[in-house]
Amino acid sequence: MADDQATEPGGSAGGSDAALGQSVSRGQFLTKATIGMGAVLGGMVAVPPVAMMLAPAVGGQRRFRVPALDEQGTPIRVEDLPVGEFAKFVLHFPEELPTEDERPRDYVRDRVGFVRRNPEGFTDALTGKSEQLTLISNRCVHLGCPVQETGGQFVCPCHGGAYDGDGQRTEGPPPRPLDRFDWEVGEDGYLYVTGEHSLTPDGRELDSVYGPGQPTAGPQSLFFKFQP
Amino acid sequence: MGITQQARNAAVDVADGIEDRTGLIGYHRWFLFRNVPRGISIWHSLGFALLVVFVLQAITGAILAMYYQPAANTAYESIVAITTQYDWGWVVRGMHKWGASVMIVLLFLHMAASFVMGAYRYPRELTWITGVLIFALMMGMGFTGYLLVWDNRAFWATVVGININGTAPFLGPYILDFLRGGPEYTGQIIARFYAIHMLHIPGALAALIGLHIYLVTRLGVTPAPWKTDDPANHPEAWS
Amino acid sequence: MTDPSKPLNDRQRAFLRYKQATKEHGRPFFPHETFTDTVVGVVVVGIILTLTVAWYSMAGCGQLWDISCSGDQVLTAHEQAVITGEIDDEAEISKVKAGFTERTGREFPEDARIVLEPLYEEKADPATTKYHPRPEWYFYFLFYLLVIFSSPSLVLMGTIGVPTLMLVLLLAWPFLDRSRERRPSRRPLAMTAMVVTAVVLLSFTWLGAQSGKVGGVEGLTDEQVAMPGYELVVNDSRGQCLACHMVGGAGNSGPGPDLSEEALLNRGIEWQIEHLKQPTSQIPGSGMPAYEGVFSEEEIEAVAKFLETLGMPERATDPEYAS
Numbered sequence: 104m105a106d107d108q109a110t111e112p113g114g115s116a117g118g119s120d121a122a123l124g125q126s127v128s129r130g131q132f133l134t135k136a137t138i139g140m141g142a143v144l145g146g147m148v149a150v151p152p153v154a155m156m157l158a159p160a161v162g163g164q165r166r167f168r169v170p171a172l173d174e175q176g177t178p179i180r181v182e183d184l185p186v187g188e189f190a191k192f193v194l195h196f197p198e199e200l201p202t203e204d205e206r207p208r209d210y211v212r213d214r215v216g217f218v219r220r221n222p223e224g225f226t227d228a229l230t231g232k233s234e235q236l237t238l239i240s241n242r243c244v245h246l247g248c249p250v251q252e253t254g255g256q257f258v259c260p261c262h263g264g265a266y267d268g269d270g271q272r273t274e275g276p277p278p279r280p281l282d283r284f285d286w287e288v289g290e291d292g293y294l295y296v297t298g299e300h301s302l303t304p305d306g307r308e309l310d311s312v313y314g315p316g317q318p319t320a321g322p323q324s325l326f327f328k329f330q331p
Numbered sequence: 332m333g334i335t336q337q338a339r340n341a342a343v344d345v346a347d348g349i350e351d352r353t354g355l356i357g358y359h360r361w362f363l364f365r366n367v368p369r370g371i372s373i374w375h376s377l378g379f380a381l382l383v384v385f386v387l388q389a390i391t392g393a394i395l396a397m398y399y400q401p402a403a404n405t406a407y408e409s410i411v412a413i414t415t416q417y418d419w420g421w422v423v424r425g426m427h428k429w430g431a432s433v434m435i436v437l438l439f440l441h442m443a444a445s446f447v448m449g450a451y452r453y454p455r456e457l458t459w460i461t462g463v464l465i466f467a468l469m470m471g472m473g474f475t476g477y478l479l480v481w482d483n484r485a486f487w488a489t490v491v492g493i494n495i496n497g498t499a500p501f502l503g504p505y506i507l508d509f510l511r512g513g514p515e516y517t518g519q520i521i522a523r524f525y526a527i528h529m530l531h532i533p534g535a536l537a538a539l540i541g542l543h544i545y546l547v548t549r550l551g552v553t554p555a556p557w558k559t560d561d562p563a564n565h566p567e568a569w570s
Numbered sequence: 571m572t573d574p575s576k577p578l579n580d581r582q583r584a585f586l587r588y589k590q591a592t593k594e595h596g597r598p599f600f601p602h603e604t605f606t607d608t609v610v611g612v613v614v615v616g617i618i619l620t621l622t623v624a625w626y627s628m629a630g631c632g633q634l635w636d637i638s639c640s641g642d643q644v645l646t647a648h649e650q651a652v653i654t655g656e657i658d659d660e661a662e663i664s665k666v667k668a669g670f671t672e673r674t675g676r677e678f679p680e681d682a683r684i685v686l687e688p689l690y691e692e693k694a695d696p697a698t699t700k701y702h703p704r705p706e707w708y709f710y711f712l713f714y715l716l717v718i719f720s721s722p723s724l725v726l727m728g729t730i731g732v733p734t735l736m737l738v739l740l741l742a743w744p745f746l747d748r749s750r751e752r753r754p755s756r757r758p759l760a761m762t763a764m765v766v767t768a769v770v771l772l773s774f775t776w777l778g779a780q781s782g783k784v785g786g787v788e789g790l791t792d793e794q795v796a797m798p799g800y801e802l803v804v805n806d807s808r809g810q811c812l813a814c815h816m817v818g819g820a821g822n823s824g825p826g827p828d829l830s831e832e833a834l835l836n837r838g839i840e841w842q843i844e845h846l847k848q849p850t851s852q853i854p855g856s857g858m859p860a861y862e863g864v865f866s867e868e869e870i871e872a873v874a875k876f877l878e879t880l881g882m883p884e885r886a887t888d889p890e891y892a893s
Contacts, residue, residue: 159519160509193697196515213697214515241699245725246716247494248487249699251810254864258813260702261491262716263822265814265857274814274825274857278722314497314507316725323726326500331508366596367603368588379607380614387615407693414630414689415644421630421637421689425622433618435708439771446743446764449752453581456744463740470708477706482647486694487703495712498729516696551592556752563591568584569750 161331169194171218171238171286171294178293181236184220189239189252189268192218194296215241216284217252218294219268229269229280229306238284239270240299245277247315257281272304278318279304362548370558374448377441378547384434385540388472389533391427399479401525403518406481431473438466450553452569458546465539468532475528481521489524490516584750625686629653632679643674650688653679658805710778711771717778720825780819787818789830793886798869799876803829808864809873817880826858831881839891842874 170178171192179192194214219237226233239257243250248261256273257266265274270281285298299312303320313319317327350356398417400409413420442462445451451459478489497507512519554564562568578586597603623637629650631639651657652666667678695701705713712733719728739746747760754761787804794800803811804820812821816828837845845852847862847870861870875892879885886892 157509159511159513160505191699196517213695215697215699246491246729248491248703249701251699251813253808253810254859254861256859258810258859260810260813260822262720263814263825265825265859272722276716276720276722276725276728278725314504315494316498316729317503318722318725321723323723326726327504329501330504331514363600363604365599366592367599368592368596371597371603373606373610375603376607376610380610383611383614384618387618407690410690411647414626415641421626422622425626426618429618429621429625432708433614433621437614443764443768446760447754449757449760451744451747452750452752453748454585459744460741463737466740467737473706473708480690481694482691483694483698483701484691484704486696487701488705488709491703492705492709495716495729498726500726500730551589553752556754561591562595563588565587565591566750568587568591569752 167196168287168295168297169196170289171216171296179218180292181220181288181294182292184218184236184294186220187222189217189219189255191241191252192216192238192294192296215249216296217241217257218286227269227306229271229302230308231306235288236286236294237269238286238296240282240284242282242315243277244279244281244301244313244315245275250281270302271306278316278323279313279320280306282312283308365548365551367552368554368561368563370554370556370561370564371552372555372558374440374444374555375552377437377444381434381437381441382540382544384430384437385536388427388430388434391423391430392529392533394423395427396529399525401479401521403481403521406479406521410480410482431476434469435473438469442466445553448553448555452553455546455550455553458543458550461539461543461546465536465543468536468539471532472528472536475524475532478524479521479528486516489520581750621686626689628682628686629684629689632682643676644689645670645679647688647690647692649678650684651691653682654684654688705778707775707779710776711774712778714774714778717822787820789818791883791886793892794876794879794883797872797876797879797886797892799872799874802865802869802873803876809861814858829877829880832877833880833882833885837878839871839874839878842877843870846870846873 171194173179174191174193176193179190184190192215194216196213217239219239221227221233221235221237224233227237241250241252241257243259243261243264245259245262245264248259250257250259250264250266255268257270259265259275259277263275264272264277266277266281267273270283272278272280280302282299282301284296285300287295287297289295301309301311301313301319303309305320309319311330313327313330318324319327346356395413398409398413398420400406410424413424415421445459445462474489474492478485493507493510496510497503499506508514510520510523511517512523554561556564558564624634627636628634630644631637632645632653645653648657649666649670652663657663657666670676670678715728715732716725719725719732747757749757751757790800802809803817811817811829814826815821816830818830841852846860846865848860849856849858850860861873865873879891
């Protein structure tokens with residue numbers, strides 16, 4: 104047991120070994136060699152599985168191109184959208200449409216957003232841009248609960264976050280505006296979503312999408328400057 | 332010599348043979364045949380109760396794993412089948428589910444009792460620290476196990492929980508992608524949480540629990556300080 | 571081991587004294603203490619089995635202690651949601667009840683109650699916009715921290731800061747409190763810290779359980795529940811009132827005020843109507859969304875009348891409010 108006081112002669116060289124001179128360096132060499140080879144052995148065993156485990160953490164941002172679907176699962180044509188109002192859309196991944204015998208629920212990657220077709224001469228109060236469409240993600244930027252659209256504004260059911268029609272925070276804990284989806288209108292007139300990005304509270308559009316709860320401005324944003 | 336006597340002798344021979352080769356029976360005696368202070372109360376049994384529940388969780392979990400199918404299209408369906416279709420399914424799932432809740436309550440009580448009795452003082456600091464680590468890992472077990480049911484509550488509670496981890500300074504964005512298994516929530520996350528819940532955390536827990544029990548046996552039990560008739564409890568013997 | 575040539579310090583000597591006294595005067599661990607341990611073990615596993623049976627019988631078979639159902643006789647997630655009150659659309663309820671009778675040949679358990687928890691909710695739907703997420707009960711205290719730190723600059727305190735600090739404090743505690751005294755009565759600081767922690771944990775767990783509860787508005791009279799405004803405030807997915815307000819113990823405790831006693835503020839129906847249509851017209855700087863165009867004129871009036879009965883249930887039968 105641990106109470107045993109027996110001292111082991113191995114490891115460091117004892118007094119009698121010291122007298123032999125040469126075997127001291129041999130003992131020291133073997134000690135170092137054991138540690139060195141042990142590290143090599145450990146690395147050979149551990150590096151591949153640990154690398155595989157951690158690989159998703161440095162996978163980078165996703166780029167995709169998926170059609171925006173309405174709640175019935177039909178692709179949305181931009182010209183069918185009502186002007187000045189939000190419509191809910193769903194994104195299914197993988198990137199092709201589900202076939203008839205696949206239930207849409209089999210896709211875990213479903214994402215939801217809200218699209219508004221802006222009237223002529225519209226300027227986004229948050230970004231200052233005049234774009235045909237505004238696509239807002241329904242992922243609350245506090246902690247990721249699904250926000251709900253009500254009267255052209257957004258409320259989060261979890262911790263009382265609230266946003267205006269451009270996704271700017273009006274109440275509660277969210278540290279930045281709601282994320283936006285990147286979009287394009289296909290030659291067929293359908294709406295495609297191609298990516299996602301976050302915004303700063305003063306309306307600057309960032310390259311990547313931050314995790315919920317991560318501030319994009321102010322001193323605390325330094326914690327999250329590096330995104331995978 | 333009667334047959335029972337013969338059987339007993341044979342058993343002793345076998346035990347001696349095992350002891351001769353392994354020394355394990357000596358450890359077993361070291362663990363069982365020791366004295367504990369007289370100032371002991373029911374609060375000192377919480378640790379054993381936790382061990383019992385841990386073993387119960389390990390056994391029920393190992394059996395549930397034989398029926399559970401960790402993929403997006405099958406996880407929820409297999410949970411429903413375990414609960415409604417398979418014989419004893421609801422009992423084993425219920426024991427695992429409620430075992431988790433009871434365990435958390437016991438953990439808090441065990442920690443509170445150790446705190447009140449001052450059981451974290453010299454030389455038992457490491458016992459306390461391993462205990463706190465066990466507590467943290469148990470919360471991790473609760474978090475990863477909760478997702479596996481794959482109902483709405485499991486999914487959304489996990490989304491919020493993962494995002495909480497994602498707000499850790501500097502590491503947050505990477506932890507987020509690590510836990511999700513990528514930049515989005517996919518079926519990946521079930522297999523990931525299943526592996527963490529089944530293998531990674533339980534492995535660490537088993538090692539820590541072993542160390543914890545070894546330390547308790549080696550350092551002895553702290554008597555309740557208000558049981559003043561126990562000589563082991565005299566303030567002079569307070570380390 | 572420590573160097574045997576070094577003299578023992580006070581702590582080491584005291585520990586030796588403890589060891590000695592235990593050896594001489596202690597009780598054998600086996601079988602005396604192991605007996606108590608096994609009794610406690612039996613009680614604990616008994617509690618687990620009892621909870622299991624209570625849980626399955628209530629949520630699965632619809633009757634406490636009745637475990638005779640299995641297979642398709644067991645209540646589905648949807649049927650359990652009817653019992654818990656999560657589904658409260660009358661048409662949907664009667665459809666579910668008819669479906670249950672058709673499938674099982676039994677009457678739907680009308681008076682069933684799910685005190686513990688459902689067996690499961692419906693399958694995870696990442697595309698839902700109606701779901702209200704809640705954690706397992708033992709994470710309620712962390713959940714409530716998020717409610718407390720509800721200003722954007724403090725979010726990280728609630729998610730990472732305070733929990734990490736608590737864990738570090740727990741780990742470091744043996745090195746922070748190094749006195750030798752073990753009697754609780756002579757460790758006022760440690761005991762105060764412990765009691766405060768216990769009270770905070772228990773109350774946060776309780777408050778977390780209350781915060782954001784769905785389908786559990788309490789303290790309303792039948793007349794109030796029958797008012798058209800009730801549905802609009804409590805269940806309507808356009809309104810989402812409970813995302814920001816509490817009513818009768820349900821809903822979120824912020825950012826909007828608790829509406830449970832709104833009538834006592836004597837604002838009047840007209841004020842409520844104007845406020846609902848355009849909140850900033852009545853309360854400058856209000857962050858509440860405007861409901862003009864979300865609800866129809868009649869619906870806004872119904873909501874206003876319902877709000878004016880909260881805390882004054884006798885008004886629900888008054889024609890001025892009831893119609």
